[in-house]
Amino acid sequence: MASVKRLRALLADTSKIVVCPGVYDGLTARIALNAGFECLYMTGAGTTMSRLGMPDLGIATLNDMRDNAGMIASLDRKIPLIADADTGYGGALMVGRTTEQYIQAGVAALHLEDQVVNKRCGHLKNKELVDEDVFLTRIRAAVNARAQAEGDIVIIARTDALQSLGFDAAVSRLKAAVAIGADVAFLEGFTSKEEGRRVCQELSPTPVLLNMVAGGVTPNFTVQEAQDFGFRIIIFPAFALGPVYQTVAKAAKYLKENGDLPKSDAESAAEFSPKALFTVVGLRESMEFDVAAGGKMYSNGV
Template sequence: MASPVARLRELLADESKIIVCPGVYDGLTARIALQGGFDALYMTGAGTAASRLGMADLGIITLNEMRTNADMIANLDRSVPLIADADTGFGGTLSVHRTVTEYIRSGIAAFHLEDQPTTKRCGHLLNKQIVEEDEFLSRIRAAVNARKQSGGDIVIIARTDALQSLGYENAVQRLKHAIELGADVAFLEGVATREEAKQTVQDLSPTPVLFNAVAGGLSPYLTADEARELGFRIIIFPGFALTAVYEAVNAEAKLLKETGTTAKRAGSPKELFTALGLRESMAIDAAAGSRLYEKGV
């Protein structure tokens, strides 16, 4: 079996297709997405902060929390590459080097690295601060060097949030310079229009460009086909699970509070556990000669 990063590079090499990545943030949402048969997954930093800390995406989460979560998700099914948020690299160049090294060791196929300060915020909030281009490029250079020194591989996605504050030309220039240093994919956060999105792809060609589909965010909410027609090679849906869970559990909480019960559903605990690898676990036990589950569950 090809490694996750080799599989992702193989997918990127097919210029006729776009890689569709549902955003997941824990084992359950990852298992659900894996059942859906997607070619790759995306671990959202906002979802990780929400699920692990119960807090908003404001640069509070640490490398260890992010890497531990990504490691678990990446290794549920190593045939499906995981793209993971890496925020700003969690500090200076030494921290970026450590982040990349640990992401590689965890089997993560790709990550994106941005140009906000460490006290960052979600890319679809307003009034983001941006570091100087030299500082951003030092992060990219540290990431490229760490990849080289690791003896392994990982796809580096250069992300800039400079569009709103510094303008299109400055933002695209940052991405071009990051690509010159060895970044594999470009990510312009917060493109305002379809025309700007298309122009971004053209200006950064032949480098693959990623589109971030955030419902209610700063960018037009494109479908995968629409993004492919504009020339994007990867599309991530970070709110795929987070928004759905928020809305569903909110409604369930309201129902329980008002009626004293929850909605009756056709599913069972066994059905849920099957989605979480119950059969695989039983097979492992049987292959070891154990009879723990021989009568079923």
Template sequence: MAQQNGVKPVTAVQKLRNMLADPDKIVVCPGVYDGYLARIALLEGADCLYMTGAGTTMAKLGMADMGVATMNDMRDNAAMIASISPTTPLIADADTGYGGTIMVGRTVTSYIRAGVAGLHLEDQVVTKRCGHLKGKQLVEEDEFVSRIRAATIARQQSGGDIVIIARTDALQSLGYDAAISRLKAAVEAGADAAFLEGINTREQAEQLIKELDGTPCLFNNVPGGVSPDFSVQEAKEIGYKIAIYPCLGIEVVYPAIKKACRQLFDGGKVESVEKDGKRWSPRELFEVCGLNESMEFDRQAGGSAYLTDA
């Protein structure tokens, strides 16, 4: 990153660490899975983004979140999203790390080089499933800890930085005590933050924060899942430092596109996607994705393609 006036700009990962260190801050991350959603979230004021693994699998592969996305699928999507605003932190799902310790190390290094500010690694088997589905299978605690240890070693050897978030799905099948044991062991191995998936009650969440005193904890808001639908304010009051909303885009896009398709197929015309009684023009939609900035860049470089307004 280029220096300005002799001062090195703060990197995205350092911004994320600063946010986590701020006692009055909760990091709120809208879930995005493509560049268009990321652009919209940024225009609306997001200061941190979350790349959802479920959304990436659905959007890029057209498949449910059943462990079918590869490291390359996830890394490439994360790199694209991170590149849109390189100084805005992006936290990205890294699933199980996609293999043994060597592969976990490769995944972490790849995410660092892709510009990702934070990632989470979980304790499911490689053929994983969404954390809010039943029947999840877990690796032993020692194997989970080895994944976290591999991540911290890879981070150190890379010469870069990334916030490592340890996620456990043990609550459903092994119980609260086993889940806490795994998170504490992961933090001891070098994880920066903890993520207990599938929290059941506010009391359980408060107990988590108490037991992991000093370790930033992440809340995963999945409406219709197994956890309470905490608002940002509620999550902050409980003591969470990060709140991710992975279904934000998935949930609202489905009914909107479904409705528009029904209007087209049943009535021959889309009527609903309007603002102030008018449809959105291509120009307005392209502006969401940096049309004006791209045209100005071309002009500054001496290009002639956009001397007249588009």
């Protein structure tokens, strides 16, 4: 529960904003941890792409998401992980089970949305919503499951209602969710900075999360702008997805056309040696642990 307490403490400090790079596997999580971020975000789209090789269309299951979130959360139990939980993967019983499973996996916060179970990325068109009563049933199920569990988790209520129902209806859904126990509000897909300012004002003092999707429908905010507008959490889901796609696609094209990998200078080659990459994901710590336990395999290094 240390990470949940840490996240609640960060949210209680109104002078700061929680900045979360979007990660989707062990390597991207380690890179973000090594950079010194105080909180991570597990992107559902990235999890679906990396684990299943498929688009974010409600295809990933609870098991897919929980297992990935649990692995990422285990890398550093002190650092909070906020994880996408989509629609909760079913009715009230399944939402309750999802909440319990995320708590057991060491996740510090999850967000639940009001799309139908066959959902789609919040920055795509023609999203379908459930009735407000169904959405609130999901939130209530998560709140009740948290109360029964031997643990804690921050519950983030997300609505995708802005696109089809308008700003007032979307904010009304979020206010209702907060009234029954959600800790943080998340208005997805707003299209102007003024709407961002308004949602923070309307929901104050409840913390509001900003989803900063590169190339999405929401205008770009820097971290400082987001804080100035009143947001308390900002997530960058495509933090790793974009650079990985661009770099690997370029390398794949070069290899296909030239039968070799792109040449790099000596400094870059050393940076990407097997040992250097293993160090990113804990080589040194693993060796030290083995030696401390009396192991001999790594006493002379690798």
